[in-house]
Amino acid sequence: MTYALRIGRTEIAYELRRSATASERRITVTPGHVEVLALSTDDDDDIAGFLDRKRKWLFDTVREMDRAIGGRHVVPRFMTGSKIPYRGRKMPLTVRRSDGERIEIAYRNGFLVDLPAWAGTDADRLVASELKLWLKQRARREVKQIAAAYGRRFGLAPRSIRVGDFATGWGSCGVEGNILVNWHMIFAPRRVLEYVVAHEMAHLRVRSHGPEFWSFLSSIYPAWESAKQWLDSHETTLSAEFLTVSSGSMKDDE
Template identity: 30%
Template sequence: MPALPGLPDVDVTLRRTARARRFSLRVGQADGRVTLTMPLRARESDALGFLRAQEDWLRRALSRVATGQIVTLGAVLPYQGQRLTLATGPGRSVRIDGDLLLVPGDAARVGARVRAWAMVQARDRLAEASDRYAAMLGRGYTSLALRDTRSRWGSCTIDGRLMYSWRLILAPAEVLDYVAAHEVAHLDQMNHSPAFWAVVDRLYPGWEAPRRWLKTHGSGLHAWQFTI
């Protein structure tokens, strides 16, 4: 793995692909991983020259990557538009009490317990939203799955399988609803044509604002680390 020297050095993954016609750089918004994509027959020395020429842009992009935030007692976790402070709680279940998220048990397992709880909440909310929009559309979906995807917030297959990132539960409620409406709209239009956006507008008027929120703040949802 080559590195761009500096303060600090930047490790770069080279990726050759037959589809590439020129060099391109990508910085992962969740983890800051740098990938330089290059044509199959390109010389590595030319790729490294391109990398050096793009150093200023690359370091600016890396400076904007969200830093990791560990889910532990005392942390303030975003949840559906709320800000919940994690605290020790009684009993056996994680629960919300005002502006607190009470987490019982061993402090070393707080992150894992909160992640499991958040995934249950995400499934319930996304199923409710998907059911609501599917009913409005007059179409059904075949299954709903949760993933910790970093490249997309949701997807819909041609046979009606919906997939969502469970981290949407950390976003404001209207953002989760928009993503659900977006994916359900694909049950009618498997594209991003004007007809597709017309369906989205019918299901969720005002979708532009939550879409902008995701573009601006979405990477911050991936910054939360639930395990150390």
């Protein structure tokens, strides 16, 4: 339900949502929208008292959002409405101001970042940093899952699996069986990420790129050619720095 809170001569509309699973009350602010999350056990006095304690924070945050919208031409790129490359598509970013204590990131058909009050004017850098960390962690998790599946199915046992930054290239397999995958592969469709992991896993069996290697790769990942074609055609955007990629021209996967 929608309500309004008057602070001085300013009236702030907000949506009230109750939750049976929430452990604490919370306010989130996005451009043009305020949501108040209340406990299912709260009565009107509980909610009114909570809002009264948050009056100054809410007023200042809404005013900050209004200023950002008014000066949109100078607003940093990591803001609501930006597009973040992920799995071959550009997904929407929503940045909200929250009265919580920690930066929180969720993914639900797009990225949702909750920024606490202490983020201040450094919000753009913080959002970029936290998103990069989230994407690296997701890349690490998916690479290890794919490698484990190939290891079980085809008896391939790398000495280690790591995800990191590459100056060039998408993956490597050292002579001792240590596999390293570029974290930027999280920007590619999963089938392309799987190709890179399968490619490096295949080197555990065949070191060279001769006919024997491609024959073995075909036996463990038959769709490698189309995945390689996608990677070859997107390599210039995919290998760019994160800040550049985030505002670049990477195409959606078709």
